[in-house]
Amino acid sequence: MTMPSHNLGEALHHLKARSGWLIGLGVVLVIAGFIALMSVVTATAVTVLWVGVMMIVGGVVEIIHGFRMKGFGRALLWVVIGALYIFAGFFAIENPLLASTVLTLILSIALIVAGAVRIYLGFHLKAGQHGGWIIFSGIATALFGLIILIHWPVSSLFALGIILGVDLMVAGFTWINLGLFLRRRP
Secondary structure, eight states, X not given: OOOOHHHHHHHHHHHHTTHHHHHHHHHHHHHHHHHHHHSHHHHHHHHXXXXXXXXXXXXXXHHHHHHHSSSHHHHHHHHHHHHHHHHXXXXXXXXXXXXXXXXXXXXXXXXXXXXXXXXHHHHTSOTTSOHHHHHHHHHHHHHHHHHHHHXXXXXXXXXXHHHHHHHHHXXXXXXXXXXXXXXXXX
């Protein structure tokens, strides 16, 4: 579904008035990403702590949802799932470096599988559907996962921190680019 052009124009006009804030946000994110890349072990621990907190919050929501369900079986399942989330969240907070080892292993396997799926899909696209780019993306993703896996468990000290740092920098440059684009737009 596409947005009508007058709504898009209004949205861009609204954002243009805040382009300075967008650029400022981008600069802050780039600086945060740079700091994360300068201390990847700390960034990895912070990432795992954040995941732990989000798991606890998610677990509480699951339990509340479970108590609101009708039927004992369904309610019990939601409560058990919520309790497992809370347990895993506390585990991550209590020992972030050990949790990063588990998360990094899961991440590397997920990247390898995602890369293989992209490669498969790329080979099954018709001409003109950008199959080559999808295959390239799949190879890059699978290689990244393989590199992490080959260096595991040592990679668990820095992989999540590097991903966080790079993600913050890319997001920052994206916001800066959007802010500058809006300033140039009539």
